[in-house]
Amino acid sequence: MEDNGHISKRKFMEELRRYQKGSVTRRHFLGVTGLGTATAVLGAAVPGLRPRPAFAQDIGDRVVLATWPNYHDTANFDAFTDATGAFVQVNVFGSNEEMLAKLQAGGSGWDVFVPTNYTITTYVGEDLIEPLDVSKLPNYDPAAFDPRFADAGTVDGTLYAVPKNWGTTGFAVNTAHDGGTPLATWKDFFDRTKTDFSGRTMVHDYQLTTIGNALKYFGYSFNSVDPAELADAEKLLIEVKPHLFAISSDYQPAMRSGDAWLTMCWTGDGKQMNSDMPEIAYVLGREGGEIWSDYYAIPKGAPHREAAYALINHMLDPAVNAREVLAHGYPVADANTNALLPAEILNDPILYPAQELLDALEFGAAATLTDPNRAELLARFKSA
Amino acid sequence: MTRQERNWLLVAPAGAWFLVMLVLPLSVVLVFSFGERGPAGGYVPAFTLEQYANLPARLTAFKNTLILAPLGTLAALLIAYPLAYQLAVRTDPKWKTILLVLVIVPFWTSILIRSYAWIFILGGRGLPALLEAIGIEGVRLIYTPLAVTIGIVYGYLPLMVFPIYVALDRLDKRLLEASSDLGARPFRTFLQVTLPLSIPGVATGCLLVFILLMGEFLIPALLGGGKVFFVGNALVDLFLQSRNWAFGSAVAFTLIVIMLVTVTIYMRLIARLRLGRDDAQIM
Numbered sequence: 001m002e003d004n005g006h007i008s009k010r011k012f013m014e015e016l017r018r019y020q021k022g023s024v025t026r027r028h029f030l031g032v033t034g035l036g037t038a039t040a041v042l043g044a045a046v047p048g049l050r051p052r053p054a055f056a057q058d059i060g061d062r063v064v065l066a067t068w069p070n071y072h073d074t075a076n077f078d079a080f081t082d083a084t085g086a087f088v089q090v091n092v093f094g095s096n097e098e099m100l101a102k103l104q105a106g107g108s109g110w111d112v113f114v115p116t117n118y119t120i121t122t123y124v125g126e127d128l129i130e131p132l133d134v135s136k137l138p139n140y141d142p143a144a145f146d147p148r149f150a151d152a153g154t155v156d157g158t159l160y161a162v163p164k165n166w167g168t169t170g171f172a173v174n175t176a177h178d179g180g181t182p183l184a185t186w187k188d189f190f191d192r193t194k195t196d197f198s199g200r201t202m203v204h205d206y207q208l209t210t211i212g213n214a215l216k217y218f219g220y221s222f223n224s225v226d227p228a229e230l231a232d233a234e235k236l237l238i239e240v241k242p243h244l245f246a247i248s249s250d251y252q253p254a255m256r257s258g259d260a261w262l263t264m265c266w267t268g269d270g271k272q273m274n275s276d277m278p279e280i281a282y283v284l285g286r287e288g289g290e291i292w293s294d295y296y297a298i299p300k301g302a303p304h305r306e307a308a309y310a311l312i313n314h315m316l317d318p319a320v321n322a323r324e325v326l327a328h329g330y331p332v333a334d335a336n337t338n339a340l341l342p343a344e345i346l347n348d349p350i351l352y353p354a355q356e357l358l359d360a361l362e363f364g365a366a367a368t369l370t371d372p373n374r375a376e377l378l379a380r381f382k383s384a
Numbered sequence: 385m386t387r388q389e390r391n392w393l394l395v396a397p398a399g400a401w402f403l404v405m406l407v408l409p410l411s412v413v414l415v416f417s418f419g420e421r422g423p424a425g426g427y428v429p430a431f432t433l434e435q436y437a438n439l440p441a442r443l444t445a446f447k448n449t450l451i452l453a454p455l456g457t458l459a460a461l462l463i464a465y466p467l468a469y470q471l472a473v474r475t476d477p478k479w480k481t482i483l484l485v486l487v488i489v490p491f492w493t494s495i496l497i498r499s500y501a502w503i504f505i506l507g508g509r510g511l512p513a514l515l516e517a518i519g520i521e522g523v524r525l526i527y528t529p530l531a532v533t534i535g536i537v538y539g540y541l542p543l544m545v546f547p548i549y550v551a552l553d554r555l556d557k558r559l560l561e562a563s564s565d566l567g568a569r570p571f572r573t574f575l576q577v578t579l580p581l582s583i584p585g586v587a588t589g590c591l592l593v594f595i596l597l598m599g600e601f602l603i604p605a606l607l608g609g610g611k612v613f614f615v616g617n618a619l620v621d622l623f624l625q626s627r628n629w630a631f632g633s634a635v636a637f638t639l640i641v642i643m644l645v646t647v648t649i650y651m652r653l654i655a656r657l658r659l660g661r662d663d664a665q666i667m
Contacts, residue, residue: 095624097624097626097627098624100627101425101623101625104425104426104627125424126426207625241611245527245609246527246609247609247610248609253503253507257504257507259508259509370423370424370425372421372626375626375628376441378625379621379622379626380441382613383442383445
């Protein structure tokens, strides 16, 4: 068979028969049909085959990054591989709880992960996160970062994480369906889900934001763990459940296809949808809600520690970071990066909302993430 | 080496496999189910029945599962049987292999990707848009219990088709002729000859689909839009979201016990059914 050529259907069936009858080995079968190559590619064997350019220090052939969906410009990873010879293997996660669960279970194999502000003290308490050696991060310029989005990286005077991006949790609404009456508050969000948006609303499959925003309906704190306040939020959520289109954090496809008209939404998703479909607006509930910041950190026992430092340092390079922002639409807290960004990004009300809207927002708290009562509440809501 | 020693040696790999892959993990689940959740999640050793006492908190998930699993199995059976019958009894032998391969082909792609494809087929721009074009408006399919049922039947169909196909394929076609010669109409032949002889295949297919459905979580999560909540989904949330491993283990162990009981009852019923038929033959 010729190299890289496609195999005909007939030939494939013949080879399958031969393999089934045992006249050829499994290796031969996988080889001639191309299934073996596909498997090998998936097995991440590629980095080892790539030419290794000269780099001051040998950092190994790969670095494993655990991060969030739609959160990077892959060209930046390619540039990193070209410069260092280390391939960036990306694992995408759906929630901080899921990340924490994987690290608690052990043997994650990650070198770099992207925790959100409210999880870092938990990682420190559970001894799952490595203190950072700043001398290995020459691109990290603490003075350039807005402390509001950098403080959570330092616990008891030790630096564990450096800021990646920050953002807000609001809602996205398809204004073609609001009947001329815009939505501005979390009260609007839930009340209109029961009326003109019935069957068209999505909420996150995430206790922190779904319960937090239901708490804001009543004007309570986003982080409340008070049983009476949680009971109010639960009553509201169970009331709106029959009117929901879905409980899912994967809301972009349904919003884009027009199946859903209203959804809880993070900054970057709001920006990405609004750029393609201007009728989808991103709104911060006037009562408040969540503001958050994500960080780069290294888990205890990272298999490729030097590569982890090299990758974080690469991503903190303002030129690289600016390309990241243009790709994913989440703001950064780094003045050096902002200096490189075009004015229309810096003036974009989705990325940089008005100060009075920002002032009403709260950072999620560690206790909110680990509170067992909130977890049980979400389970009751989902099974109701 | 004595004969007995050799036998033990031959059984050793299978024994080691069962120990490492079945007995040990199950023991871990059992031990964890008597423990407690740590302050930041995970597992703290303890000996308490608290997790089992808390089981009613997942009652709805158990109820949903115990309704869905039999219904899903039945739906898959009703669709798979005519297909298997057509393939085994009515199809020209030279087409059989191709048609059988067509039944397997979807298995070459991950169930995750195939279920995701259904999101677009059942979504507003898929089937509902087609129905609207022919004048049927306002049909909503995606993220409904019906979507979950469609996904389940689609996903599990081959598992039901194959055992039934094998049973029907082995059926001695002369029996059908004999039945016809003795004056039975086709429907009666089906009821009295074909159906009883295919029962072993039906029983195996139902068992395979039922057991897998009891632990299903992907299809309800993707096609049910998170609103249809089964024990599988409760387990995913308990281990990956709230990290309550102790309670998760109790739920998992309870599911295992429920499955053991239902499957045992099911096997007894099937065995009795066969026994009854043997008696009839003797008479």
